[in-house]
Amino acid sequence: MPRHFRRSRPAGRLIGFISLAFAAVLVTAGIWWVAASTGAGPAASPATAARTTAAAGPEDPGQGSTSSMPSSAAATNPATGRVDTLDGLVPDYVLPPIEDGMVPVLTKIPTEQNVVFLTLDDGAVKRESDLALLEKNGIHASLFLANTFIAGDPQFFEQFTDAGNLVENHSMSHNLGFIQLGYEAQKAEICGMADYAEQHYGRRPVFFRPPGGPYTQATRQAAAACGMKALVDWEAKANAKGMDYQVGAGLRPGDIVLMHFRPEFAEDLAAFTAAQKAAGLKVVLLEDYLATR
């Protein structure tokens, strides 16, 4: 598979690429196996191991250049016939099933494919310009929204879902003492937000991110009881106008990146896109990659 994904390429190369991709599908179908659960994720909020700050502003280079990293704008997936962000990529990882009544935990997707996933949390700051920046960069993201931040204006995020972003579950109250809550209280937080998002955005979330990141077995059980398919944390952040890495000093294939709807959204997104392009990664929707859209 080519390291770079390009929107435009010579027809001969395109045909060759399609042939290669088709062959890869056949091979993959023969050897596909379900990767082991990644349930060994952190039980506490991830710590920061490295930080880089991008000097880039909101203006993003690469527009109009055929050699630039392409957008992740939705395209029809020849494997499924559906429009998604994979652009023909066949994932090499399958989401583990619920075991012992607990959803699996993901902090990173174990893949060597050159993909990265952006997640946007909370929903406290609401600006149409943030959606415009995502669109300009061709990025679709998973939005982990909490009821307490959006209940005053849930319609605001309809334009995000209309544009192909998906709303996921970040609890009702965003209680940072979440793991001190009992099982029933955690379940009420998770099921309540799942119901709310389904009611307002027409799709029931499938991923839960606990406020602040920490979780317990009770959290994983409550998430499963509410119909969630995974608990999604992170190992990299776009934060305070720079990038924070728990491992290494740059984005890796399969990284799940945490970012927030904050006043510094433009600078955070610029830091993310700079890191993403430096690492040669394509931004795809986690829900597309895990077939949970």
Ligand SMILES: [Zn+2]
């Ligand atoms: Zn949050």
